[in-house]
Amino acid sequence: MTAAPPDGGDAASDGPERGETEDSADPRPGGGASGSSSDPGAEDAAATAAGSADTGDSHLAHTWQEARQASFDCATPIPPGLVPLRTALGRTLAADITALQDMPHYASSAMDGWAVNGTGPWILADPGHRLAPHQASPIVTGGLIPPGAKAVLRSESGTITTDDEGLPVLALGGAARPGEPKNGQHIRKAGEEAAAGDILVKSGTVLNPAHLALAALAGHDTLRVQGKPVVKLLLTGSEVVTAGLPAPGKVRDTFGPQLGAVVEMLGGISAGQEKIGDDYDEWLAALEDTGPDDGSGLRPDTGEPAAEEAPADVVITTGGTGRSGTDHLRRAVAELGGRLLIDGIAMRPGHPAVLAELPDGRFILGLPGNPLAAMMALCTVGAPLLAALGHGTLPPVGEVPCGTLIDPDPGRTRLMPFRLLYGMASPAQHAGPGMMRGLAAADGVLVVPPHGVQLGEAVPAFALPWGAPIQQAEPAAAKPKTAPRKASRKPAASDGPVDWSALLG
Numbered sequence: 001m002t003a004a005p006p007d008g009g010d011a012a013s014d015g016p017e018r019g020e021t022e023d024s025a026d027p028r029p030g031g032g033a034s035g036s037s038s039d040p041g042a043e044d045a046a047a048t049a050a051g052s053a054d055t056g057d058s059h060l061a062h063t064w065q066e067a068r069q070a071s072f073d074c075a076t077p078i079p080p081g082l083v084p085l086r087t088a089l090g091r092t093l094a095a096d097i098t099a100l101q102d103m104p105h106y107a108s109s110a111m112d113g114w115a116v117n118g119t120g121p122w123i124l125a126d127p128g129h130r131l132a133p134h135q136a137s138p139i140v141t142g143g144l145i146p147p148g149a150k151a152v153l154r155s156e157s158g159t160i161t162t163d164d165e166g167l168p169v170l171a172l173g174g175a176a177r178p179g180e181p182k183n184g185q186h187i188r189k190a191g192e193e194a195a196a197g198d199i200l201v202k203s204g205t206v207l208n209p210a211h212l213a214l215a216a217l218a219g220h221d222t223l224r225v226q227g228k229p230v231v232k233l234l235l236t237g238s239e240v241v242t243a244g245l246p247a248p249g250k251v252r253d254t255f256g257p258q259l260g261a262v263v264e265m266l267g268g269i270s271a272g273q274e275k276i277g278d279d280y281d282e283w284l285a286a287l288e289d290t291g292p293d294d295g296s297g298l299r300p301d302t303g304e305p306a307a308e309e310a311p312a313d314v315v316i317t318t319g320g321t322g323r324s325g326t327d328h329l330r331r332a333v334a335e336l337g338g339r340l341l342i343d344g345i346a347m348r349p350g351h352p353a354v355l356a357e358l359p360d361g362r363f364i365l366g367l368p369g370n371p372l373a374a375m376m377a378l379c380t381v382g383a384p385l386l387a388a389l390g391h392g393t394l395p396p397v398g399e400v401p402c403g404t405l406i407d408p409d410p411g412r413t414r415l416m417p418f419r420l421l422y423g424m425a426s427p428a429q430h431a432g433p434g435m436m437r438g439l440a441a442a443d444g445v446l447v448v449p450p451h452g453v454q455l456g457e458a459v460p461a462f463a464l465p466w467g468a469p470i471q472q473a474e475p476a477a478a479k480p481k482t483a484p485r486k487a488s489r490k491p492a493a494s495d496g497p498v499d500w501s502a503l504l505g
Helices: 040-048 051-055 064-073 209-217 259-265 280-288 329-335 371-389
Strands: 081-084 113-117 122-124 135-139 151-154 158-162 168-172 199-201 222-225 230-236 269-276 314-318 339-343 354-357 363-367 398-401 413-421 424-427 444-448 458-462
Touching: 064 339, 064 371, 113 122, 199 209, 230 259, 230 280, 259 269, 259 314, 259 371, 269 280, 280 329, 314 371, 329 339, 329 354, 329 363, 363 371, 371 413, 398 424, 424 444
Parallel strands: 122 135, 230 269, 230 314, 314 363
Antiparallel strands: 081 222, 113 135, 113 151, 122 168, 158 168, 339 354, 354 363, 398 458, 413 424, 413 444, 444 458
């Protein structure tokens, strides 16, 4: 029995992506070996050979595993740098935060009331002046303790009255407790929280709002954090509209509302987006434009003027990765002196994905124009690339038990959004390369090998950038085996009453 895809089409047939042609059933030159081989080496070799027909060219496409590893290996982590406190939230600290001075750096009042010297009643003095014995001056919470003050009397514990000569004095009253105020009472001493030079937050910490507040208290304006890739989005296509219902021949922009947010989920810093048409000169000018300005005039990772900073580390383009007359990515990369690192992947959807590097060190990640195909290419190539640039690790791949039989597709890995139903993965409906409905409801993505999947077989899977992690499937051998229980002999009528104890046990 074969698994019929939920949307009514062939599970291996996604339909052509923008700028690509429909794939044949066997994309390898001259056909070849059966895709049912269980040998991973033979499977990878068959998948690698898929590139010729997939791209209409003689180069060999990467396998899915090769593409992930190549995109991770090609990048060097971005060096640490200083960023303003307001942009440091969620960043990984690259140098200890130390106290630049005592915290607090002066003795202050912990209460509203009066700073006093000695016992009362106290003669009132002007605020800020040195207090002689039996003198007091008004003070507020956080106020500087004046010279000579020994304690702070709470406002609710004192009262202003007059002495025998009719002069105003401060006396105990109201809610005053016996012996109040004691020496040092309600005074926050200098250095009470930390002494100058103390380590407050250690390197390697992921910064939260409390860390930033502490850094500000310690006197810091900037913090040294691990580098993160700045990503510029280049959205292409003259047929794309950004609002309303598109007319026939036009399509809605599915990337603008969400791609920058997905980049942030994957560990990048979105530096805004630019929209261009299908003219080659527009492509070339956009890729030459190295500024990461997001419209605010400030670079998003440092908060400094964009004109004074380095360009974006990664440029992500949408569409233009095929071989038609409006697909200009490869030509523009070549004219700019760049080199292709990945030119096609033996997978569906998303096989026309391109990864290139320009002489100035920028990476160009070309995503297909269809939204699901683009997301699969982003997860396959973009996620490892951004992880490597941001000091991360290769995104994990787990396993889930498959709830259906999936036929072989020789030479090609298929990425299928899935739903977990009764603990098993079922390929989602509406999962063509131009669809998003299936992905919107998915729990993750199956990585279906070229030889297909049997019902109940553990199949590789990865989490979506916004989804829960994929749990590793428990090996069947790990489950404890129990000896089969012997069935009780049914008593004959002559044996007397039936004994149900065996069933209850």
